Amino acid sequence: MAETLKALIAAGRKIGHPTAWPRAVVDAKAWAVAIDELVAGSWTMLGLWGEKNAVHLALNAAGQLGILSFDCSRGLYPSVGLHHPPAIRFERAIHDLFGLTATGLQDPRPWLDHGKWGVSRPLGTKPAAAAPEPYRFLPSEGDNLHQIPVGPVHAGIIEPGHFRFTASGEMVVRLEERLGYTHKGIEGLMAGADLERASKLAGRTSGDSTVAYQFAFARAVEVALGADVPERAKWLRALMAELERLANHFGDIGAICNDAAFALMNAHTGMLREQVLRAADTAFGHRLMRDRIVPGGLAVDLDQAGGAAIEALIGEARRRFPPLVHLYDNTASLQDRTVSTGRLSAALAAQYGAGGYVGRASGRAFDARKSLGYAPYDALKFDVPVRQEGDVDARVWIRIREVEQSLSLIEQILERLPVGAVRTELPVPSAETEGAALVEGFRGDILVWLRIGADGRVIRCHLRDPSWFQWPLLEPVIEGNIVADFPLCNKSFNCSYSGHDL
């Protein structure tokens, strides 16, 4: 499998520069081979994005990563989504942003473009005046069906998006999502940005994953420039990433239980989350640790007081978390809501390459920290919890087990933290150069791919949120469940709106 991808890249027009992510421009035949491998399930799609005159398909072929590019100077490329449904929304988004058409795509409706930008194909070769058209939801026909439109403004402190439910009595027979409300044009703003501004934009793609995004962005830049950052910076990046994972998992575990009217858990985990943020603030000077990771290393170092704050936090969490796990495990009324609710089949999780707790609760063991083993995770001991049930309960348990792993990882990092500098001067590129990185955020793997010009500015940067492979799966997951269980299913996925909408 890995050999096939290597061969395709070797046979294509290779983009010549050393990278862990080989890329080649390929012809329609090689493109079709890749689609076949995706359909057969032997490869996983990591991303699909556009440029003015090309589309790029990032692939994982049994651990061999690579990018195939298709020349679109005529504005067309063969649809991947026609055969491999996970690509459909990407292709709709590529059309909205670049005006490139996937030939054969069965669903040509716009995705991110709601007809409000005043321009269509804003990043393409020929931006045009906006041509708003009414959005048609997919039809649901049958006796006694009714529709419930929800959003974009939701009834909580959450991000905006639209859900169109078709229900038969209490039972949901179809959910259709409509996203794109928080589209800020981040990839447009990236073009021409210097690395400092670009890193800030990356860190504001999805606020809950600001560390993971800036981690991925920095690594992609460092790959492109052939820079190596000091060991201490690598370890502290992982420390921040694990703190971010802890904070989000604590928040999610409570919020899921809260949606089953079990507010007690939310009260407890909400405090744990707050304590993580306070420790992060003490250690790194920002509660969400935003703008702490920069290309070349870190903007701040960890001092003794910061280390002590994190140690105290770990002690507190080790003391207070186990009784909460016991509480979850022994509250029948809560489990009545979570067990067997919102099942995601292992087949769908694998087909979509769903990352994070969504994939791992449905038998997909991929975790970029383990599967790719980037530093410093290759030197740390941890397990990747996997379950097979695929229900809300399994997604809660994955988070619980990951909290335990993160606590252990943080202890190991503090114990073995290398000394030395935390930042290195980045070399100036002599010519155009490219890089990519895959980093495991709390929600799943985040892909960043970029091209930097000889002036050191970003020419093109693509940021792929894990939610792209999770949002579509929420639709089948809710089918056959009651409407009242939607918040529970949705929260157990906790997909990012902003990260997806960009």
Place this chain on the structure above:
Amino acid sequence: MSVRELIDGLVHRPVTEKRPGRDDPALAELAEALNRAARKRLGRSLSIRAVDAGSCNGCELELIALNNAFYDLERFGIRFVASPRHADVLIVTGPVTKNMREALEFTYNATPDPKWVVAVGDCARDGGLFAGSYAVTGGVSDVVPVDLHVGGCPPRPIEIMAGLLALLERAQ
């Protein structure tokens, strides 16, 4: 509920009993002032509807934190409500994206008078880092009248609380 948990509850001090904010003098002082102001102006209730007009979700995380046991905003009768029709205050976050502009206007129009708008976060002031994008309208005040702005990326919960206090002192 098992007997063991019952006994645990009797023997152990409840985690939520001790208000951790108390050892933070700034928070305690603010809590006191907010309490007085809230009572004087609004009896014991101020209802907030949060609208994400396109934020990265960072500000939402800190708004949610206002409900945790450390800040416990409901102590002051200030609470988040599900409908703009129940709200006195709209807290709006994010640069207003063009795709969210109409929804923000609808939400504002659905909120009964008298009403106040608090723009939270650096993006809400003028679009922040996203200003100038083809997909962004700009700050919140480009779409609806803003009474108060709380800056920060994101602002800390304590700063949002201070902002609400400032609003209460100004509200007639």
